[in-house]
Amino acid sequence: MWQHLKEIALIGTDKKVLDEDLLPEQIKNLMTGSHLTSAEEKFLQTCSYATFYQEAGEQYSLIGHDIDLPIIKESLQVGEKEILQLLFEIENLDQTVKESLLNFWLDTLIENHWIINADTILKILKMTNGFSKDTKRKVVNVIGEKGKWILSIDTTYQFPLLKEDSMVWEEGRLEERKAYFEEKRKYQNEDTLSLLMSTWKTESIAAKKGFLGIISETYQQSDKEELTLLYQKEFSYKTKEKKGEREARELIVATLLGDTTSELYQQTTTQVSKYFGTKKRSGMLGLVGADQVVINLPEEPDDFFTVDIMEQRYGIDPKNYDIGLFEDPKLYWLSLFLTWIPFHFWAGFFKKGYKEALWYFLGESDFKIKVEGKLKPIFREALVQSAKKHKDKELATQLISELEMEHSFELFSLLEKETFESYAIRKKWLADANLLAAGPLDNHEYWSPAFSKELIMNTYGIIETTYYNVLQQLAKLAAIHLAPESEEVLDKYNEKAKGSKDHKLWDKHFYQLVKNSLKIKKILNH
Amino acid sequence: MINEEQIKTLAPTPAAYNAGKKLSSENSWQNFGKSDRALWGEIKGSGAKPYYTQIDLGSVAFKCSCPSRQFPCKHAIGLLLLHSQDPDNIPSISEPEWVSSWLVKRLERQEKKEEPKEISSEGDEKSLQNKQKTQAKRLESVRLGVDELELWLKDLIRIGILDLPNKSSQYFERVAARMIDAKAPGLAGWVHTLKNLDFSNQKWEDQALKIIGKLYLLLQTFKNYDQLDPLWQITVRNLSGWSQSSKELMANADAETVKDNWLVVGQITEEADGLSVQRSFLIGAEKNQSALILNFATRFSTFESIIVPGVMMEAELAYFPSVQPNRAIVKMLNKTSDQLSNGLMFQNDWQAVTLQKLETIKINPWANDHAFLLKESRMYKKDKRWFILDKDERAAPLWSGFNKEKCMKWLSITGNRACNMAGIIRNDEVIPLGLFLDHEYKVL
Numbered sequence: 001m002w003q004h005l006k007e008i009a010l011i012g013t014d015k016k017v018l019d020e021d022l023l024p025e026q027i028k029n030l031m032t033g034s035h036l037t038s039a040e041e042k043f044l045q046t047c048s049y050a051t052f053y054q055e056a057g058e059q060y061s062l063i064g065h066d067i068d069l070p071i072i073k074e075s076l077q078v079g080e081k082e083i084l085q086l087l088f089e090i091e092n093l094d095q096t097v098k099e100s101l102l103n104f105w106l107d108t109l110i111e112n113h114w115i116i117n118a119d120t121i122l123k124i125l126k127m128t129n130g131f132s133k134d135t136k137r138k139v140v141n142v143i144g145e146k147g148k149w150i151l152s153i154d155t156t157y158q159f160p161l162l163k164e165d166s167m168v169w170e171e172g173r174l175e176e177r178k179a180y181f182e183e184k185r186k187y188q189n190e191d192t193l194s195l196l197m198s199t200w201k202t203e204s205i206a207a208k209k210g211f212l213g214i215i216s217e218t219y220q221q222s223d224k225e226e227l228t229l230l231y232q233k234e235f236s237y238k239t240k241e242k243k244g245e246r247e248a249r250e251l252i253v254a255t256l257l258g259d260t261t262s263e264l265y266q267q268t269t270t271q272v273s274k275y276f277g278t279k280k281r282s283g284m285l286g287l288v289g290a291d292q293v294v295i296n297l298p299e300e301p302d303d304f305f306t307v308d309i310m311e312q313r314y315g316i317d318p319k320n321y322d323i324g325l326f327e328d329p330k331l332y333w334l335s336l337f338l339t340w341i342p343f344h345f346w347a348g349f350f351k352k353g354y355k356e357a358l359w360y361f362l363g364e365s366d367f368k369i370k371v372e373g374k375l376k377p378i379f380r381e382a383l384v385q386s387a388k389k390h391k392d393k394e395l396a397t398q399l400i401s402e403l404e405m406e407h408s409f410e411l412f413s414l415l416e417k418e419t420f421e422s423y424a425i426r427k428k429w430l431a432d433a434n435l436l437a438a439g440p441l442d443n444h445e446y447w448s449p450a451f452s453k454e455l456i457m458n459t460y461g462i463i464e465t466t467y468y469n470v471l472q473q474l475a476k477l478a479a480i481h482l483a484p485e486s487e488e489v490l491d492k493y494n495e496k497a498k499g500s501k502d503h504k505l506w507d508k509h510f511y512q513l514v515k516n517s518l519k520i521k522k523i524l525n526h
Numbered sequence: 527m528i529n530e531e532q533i534k535t536l537a538p539t540p541a542a543y544n545a546g547k548k549l550s551s552e553n554s555w556q557n558f559g560k561s562d563r564a565l566w567g568e569i570k571g572s573g574a575k576p577y578y579t580q581i582d583l584g585s586v587a588f589k590c591s592c593p594s595r596q597f598p599c600k601h602a603i604g605l606l607l608l609h610s611q612d613p614d615n616i617p618s619i620s621e622p623e624w625v626s627s628w629l630v631k632r633l634e635r636q637e638k639k640e641e642p643k644e645i646s647s648e649g650d651e652k653s654l655q656n657k658q659k660t661q662a663k664r665l666e667s668v669r670l671g672v673d674e675l676e677l678w679l680k681d682l683i684r685i686g687i688l689d690l691p692n693k694s695s696q697y698f699e700r701v702a703a704r705m706i707d708a709k710a711p712g713l714a715g716w717v718h719t720l721k722n723l724d725f726s727n728q729k730w731e732d733q734a735l736k737i738i739g740k741l742y743l744l745l746q747t748f749k750n751y752d753q754l755d756p757l758w759q760i761t762v763r764n765l766s767g768w769s770q771s772s773k774e775l776m777a778n779a780d781a782e783t784v785k786d787n788w789l790v791v792g793q794i795t796e797e798a799d800g801l802s803v804q805r806s807f808l809i810g811a812e813k814n815q816s817a818l819i820l821n822f823a824t825r826f827s828t829f830e831s832i833i834v835p836g837v838m839m840e841a842e843l844a845y846f847p848s849v850q851p852n853r854a855i856v857k858m859l860n861k862t863s864d865q866l867s868n869g870l871m872f873q874n875d876w877q878a879v880t881l882q883k884l885e886t887i888k889i890n891p892w893a894n895d896h897a898f899l900l901k902e903s904r905m906y907k908k909d910k911r912w913f914i915l916d917k918d919e920r921a922a923p924l925w926s927g928f929n930k931e932k933c934m935k936w937l938s939i940t941g942n943r944a945c946n947m948a949g950i951i952r953n954d955e956v957i958p959l960g961l962f963l964d965h966e967y968k969v970l
Contacts, residue, residue: 005735006732040679045746048739048740051735059880067919070942088611122931512551512553
């Protein structure tokens with residue numbers, strides 16, 4: 001009946017006539033005796049009855065097959081109420097501070113093998129969906145089996161997979177596979193190379209380069225053998241090789257040259273050592289001082305500094321370098337070796353070690369070029385990159401004292417905490433949140449109590465003369481790094497500020513945020 | 527105690543909630559306290575004096591001395607959130623004068639409301655006559671509207687509804703506007719329902735036919751208005767869009783009232799033409815009766831009463847007269863609580879829920895949004911559609927407008943465990959409102 005009515009309704013009563021024989025008895029009876037004349041009226045009346053007739057008889061249908069709805073159970077305990085409640089306060093903090101404090105909170109839960117309440121799962125997933133991978137990895141650890149299950153069915157949330165998931169590796173997109181590989185290398189410390197090698201032959205050259213890049217950043221000695229094999233076999237020079245293959249060789253070279261136990265390091269440093277020599281210093285120094293250590297690059301191609309060797313052995317593109325910076329390709333090649341080979345190798349040739357080596361590479365007139373009327377050291381970037389690549393704190397410290405801040409900014413994170421703090425005080429950076437943020441502390445590390453005190457005092461001292469956004473930025477940083485022991489100092493200056501006309505500024509843009517963060521950390525530390 | 531989720535529903539806007547949240551730390555408040563019936567605090571404002579924020583915990587009402595037009599304001603939300611996080615952190619002390627005097631005034635107002643209004647004065651007689659005159663005039667106007675709408679329906683059905691998805695907005699709006707002119711906004715609402723059908727849904731044809739069938743029956747009933755008994759006349763008038771006065775109902779000593787411990791099973795707020803309509807669904811724990819409380823707000827006014835979803839309200843409700851009374855107002859609220867009552871009666875399966883719905887439409891064929899309580903339900907997805915399963919694995923389709931996040935909430939808190947639920951059936955689809963888990967009711 002309903003289908004018949006629907007057909008009439010769709011094309012109209014002008015085109016299709018109601019067949020009363022198709023109606024159920026009850027509706028037919030109701031229609032009997034009605035004085036409806038037009039087809040539309042008859043149809044509409046029937047439609048009214050049929051609607052309720054239909055609704056009265058409708059039942060929800062049985063699924064009709066076995067359905068698999070496994071019950072998700074938790075194996076870990078839900079955390080203590082006092083700790084779980086802190087999430088609410090953390091959620092309330094400024095965005096930049098939020099992630100840092102959340103990490104403290106997550107660490108506490110993870111250390112105690114606790115999970116969160118099931119009704120907070122969506123809240124935390126939503127809150128952290130845009131956070132870093134590291135934070136998300138921790139979140140996955142506290143949301144329990146139910147949370148992980150939600151992540152597997154709701155694609156709104158992009159969280160790293162921690163479980164073995166061969167589907168991602170075998171069928172995922174390159175970016176997903178790279179993320180998976182990196183995740184495993186960074187956090188699970190498993191034999192990831194054998195996983196990579198199991199599919200290596202089927203990988204494209206672009207994928208291989210991507211994975212080699214990850215290996216380079218997360219290199220462990222156990223990778224050496226496999227990388228050496230790849231260097232010697234698959235990516236050894238071939239006359240008709242593709243650009244990607246050469247680039248892959250260069251990536252492996254850059255990685256192996258950082259490992260002093262690798263064969264390539266031994267061979268290369270032996271070769272490079274041959275170029276070190278001495279020369280008489282000029283002027284007075286030549287009379288009283290020892291000879292100066294120098295690198296004598298060959299005038300003519302020899303058995304090492306040649307285009308062929310550089311390309312075939314080291315994968316260096318012979319054409320692609322900045323000719324404005326390097327007048328001679330040999331200088332460019334040397335700059336690459338300076339980055340790839342750890343700086344202690346180079347410093348070993350100089351009596352005064354790092355210091356003298358740096359003077360040489362940054363100050364030698366042959367290693368400078370005039371750019372816009374100024375002399376620029378051509379190895380500056382290579383040395384900065386070397387410090388970063390090998391996480392060489394000593395090189396970073398030396399470079400910072402030799403270079404202008406704009407060139408050494410990215411090395412601040414490599415300094416020892418004490419070095420950075422005394423440097424920041426000496427250079428009067430306490431009101432510059434950007435510079436302080438570039439320092440060596442991770443988000444879960446504190447400044448020393450002395451430095452924290454200096455910062456509070458300095459901040460208090462500048463309220464009158466500074467903008468509120470400067471205070472806000474300092475507050476965000478202090479909320480993360482201020483030593484818990486300095487809470488008393490903070491309160492003392494808050495009392496002092498109460499009497500000042502700028503109390504509101506201090507309270508709203510600095511004190512409240514820092515105080516709340518300290519309170520949260522205090523609870524977590526207990 | 528009102529929890530964070532419930533406070534979210536009380537906030538007039540998400541921005542107001544976020545602003546309130548920023549004030550929910552202890553440090554934000556100069557002082558705060560609570561008694562067994564109220565919560566209060568002083569917070570620094572822009573002037574020399576602090577703002578005085580107070581909350582009646584018994585019947586959930588707010589007052590703040592701040593100049594905000596939002597209700598509840600961010601201070602009240604902040605104070606409630608502070609309380610919800612750790613009630614023990616708020617000292618129980620004696621009420622300051624500004625709190626106790628406000629509570630006394632509220633109580634006096636409540637008592638005054640309950641006093642029956644004296645009638646039969648000469649003025650009232652006149653006012654009654656005027657009212658009858660206005661009603662007769664309006665009836666005439668609606669009758670004209672009914673005739674016009676019937677003609678439109680006939681035209682529609684003569685040419686067929688196949689082209690309905692391609693009709694311009696004007697096609698519907700023109701006739702809806704005519705119904706408004708005819709003082710029948712309820713009929714305009716039916717036209718809008720037709721216009722707003724989800725034409726991408728394969729079932730739109732069935733849905734359109736059902737709307738047309740029900741609307742036609744309503745038009746025919748209205749045409750018989752004079753032959754209907756008074757209760758039916760009221761019901762049909764309401765369906766056509768006559769507004770019902772809460773004040774009159776409150777003053778009506780003959781109105782049907784029910785005292786019970788009501789669970790506010792959920793709330794749905796929908797916006798249309800600048801008007802927010804909040805529907806709160808209640809089910810009585812002792813008498814197993816359901817009720818619907820409507821609340822309206824516009825851009826310029828907030829909801830007039832506060833109903834918190836998920837709480838138990840020990841209250842007397844007054845029902846608006848109808849052949850099947852459902853819409854009600856809170857006549858007397860004794861207290862609210864977050865402790866679930868034991869008496870709630872659950873249906874065993876979808877068949878029982880459907881039967882319950884049938885009993886209602888037998889009395890009032892236009893009744894919709896049927897509230898129910900169902901045992902052992904689970905959520906299930908098949909071919910991109912969600913269903914609610916009963917214990918026999920009958921599957922009721924989830925309302926197509928149901929928020930995906932709420933589906934995830936259901937799944938995350940149950941982990942596929944079957945649990946009792948509350949919901950409503952709207953046009954054969956199910957809108958889940960909350961879940962009963964571990965002796966708690968969790969609003970979705």
